[in-house]
Amino acid sequence: MFDQVNGLPVHILVLHAAVIFVPLLALGAVVYALAPAWRPKLAWAVALLGLVAPVATFVAKESGEELYDSKISTFSPKGKEILAQHMDYGSMTFWFSLALGLLALAMVAATFRPERRPPLVLNLAFIVLSVVLAAGSGYYIYRTGDSGATAVWGTY
Secondary structure (H helix, E strand, O other), X not given: OOOEEXXXXXXXXXXXXXHHHHHHHHHHHHHHHHOHHHHHHHHHHHHHHHHHHHHHHHXXXXXXXXXXXXXXXXXXXXXXXXXXXXXXXXXXXXXXXXXXXXXXXXXXXXXXOOOXXXXXXXXXXXXXXXXXXXXXXXXXXXXXXHHHHHHHHOOO
């Protein structure tokens, strides 16, 4: 299922979705948490990104594992080491984006009606969690991409 589309590896096609949607989710979630005045305008985008970004990272992760399994015999030991690290970073990217996506959906659900304001403690929790999860997502999407690029464009 996650192997090929028209002869091209699915991983190469979908990884760019994760590279775009995860940082957008991180930015959207932090702005949504910090700027209550913007929430009505951002709610639909944050909720949509909260669904799409984790799905994109999951498909990228699964398709990457399929690609690795099909090409494992062509890699040097150093290449295998870099790709193992790349896959670890990809797994962490998925978990951070999933947690951030669930938080984004929870924030939108809790603040959807402007007349029902969540308690201050909940707003502070949204701010802290969104910043922490956004930073983790950003870090791991960068590390995943960097290690993947090293594996592809390096001389391993």
